[in-house]
Amino acid sequence: MxxxxxxxxxxxxxxxxxxxxxxxxxxxxxxxxxxxxxxxxxxxxxxxxxxxxxxxxxxxxxxxxxxxxxxxxxxxxxxxxxxxxxxxxxxxxxxxxxxxxxxxxxxxxxxxxxxxxxxxxxxxxxxxxxxxxxxxxxxxxxxxxxxxxxxxxxxxxxxxxxxxxxxGLSIEGGREKRGDDAESDAEAVTGAEAEAGAEAETVPAADAETGVADERSEGGTP
Structure with missing residues (x-):
């Protein structure tokens, strides 16, 4: 690295x-x-x-x-x-x-x-x-x-x-981000964060279902 x-x-x-x-x-x-x-x-x-x-x-x-x-x-x-x-x-x-x-x-x-x-x-x-x-x-x-x-x-x-x-060339190299580009980047970041949040909510739900299944197995429920 x-x-x-x-x-x-x-x-x-x-x-x-x-x-x-x-x-x-x-x-x-x-x-x-x-x-x-x-x-x-x-x-x-x-x-x-x-x-x-x-x-x-x-x-x-x-x-x-x-x-x-x-x-x-x-x-x-x-x-x-x-x-x-x-x-x-x-x-x-x-x-x-x-x-x-x-x-x-x-x-x-x-x-x-x-x-x-x-x-x-x-x-x-x-x-x-x-x-x-x-x-x-x-x-x-x-x-x-x-x-x-x-x-x-x-x-x-x-x-x-x-x-x-x-x-639109920047003094620090590359192109300066214009309004549309900056807005697109912000939307992409927001979408990624929302997707990550949805995945985080899905994992606990799956864990909860697994736990219920385990409890049933331990209690002898068919």
Whole structure:
């Protein structure tokens, strides 16, 4: 019995270790890629000028963004710095429950993107904690906003979160029980308990009949 229990617990223990590592690897990839490319942009591209890459499909346009993703709410950098720190803290706190690969990918993309822009706000001009985020990707056919790799990580993570919600995937692995499933399980448990109770009542009745028969035999009743 102990060997069977240990064998069943081994995959759960392995998942508890590997899934958070996947989150960390995804977050680190997004963060490092984002910062390396931003450093290249600052060192290479002319600020405020559009550089065609694939015609009107993809262009570089280096700007320093004092707001949130996609240049939203410019001039409120310190607010987004605080919000980013809160998001990072929540993600780290949820790691203790993490057993799901899709959730690890979602949280990894979100964490890497948030840390990428947060690094800009903490280290770039005009200084901590109001540094401007480096944006440079322009796709006029899709949206007028200018964005960066960290923003792509955040948006990709949120798209994955929508899919996770649609399919009802739990952060602890497997699917979350919906109302109908929970009700069915409750009915099954209630039915099992009722059946067990009926069996418990039947056994004493049978014992009583056996006892009466024994008494008759002992008294000589034919």
């Amino acid at each position: 102990k060997t069977t229990t240990s064998a069943a617990a081994a995959p759960r223990t392995l998942r508890r270790v590997l899934v958070p590592l996947l989150l960390g690897a995804v977050a680190a990839t997004v963060l490092v890629t984002d910062q390396l490319v931003k450093n290249w942009v600052v060192a290479t591209l002319p600020e405020g000028e559009t550089v065609p890459v694939l015609g009107g499909f993809l262009q570089w346009h280096f700007v320093r963004n004092p707001g949130a993703a996609f240049s939203i709410a410019s001039g409120q950098t310190w607010i987004f710095t605080i919000l980013s720190v809160i998001v990072v803290g929540v993600i780290i706190w949820q790691i203790r429950r993490l057993r799901s690969v899709p959730w690890a990918l979602f949280l990894g993309l979100l964490l890497g993107g948030v840390l990428g822009n947060l690094t800009d706000r903490l280290t770039r001009e005009p200084g901590f904690p109001e540094g401007h985020v480096i944006d440079f990707i322009l796709t006029p056919w899709m949206m007028p906003a200018i964005y960066n790799i960290a923003d792509i990580g955040i948006v990709s993570g949120m798209i994955l979160f929508v899919l996770i919600t649609i399919f």
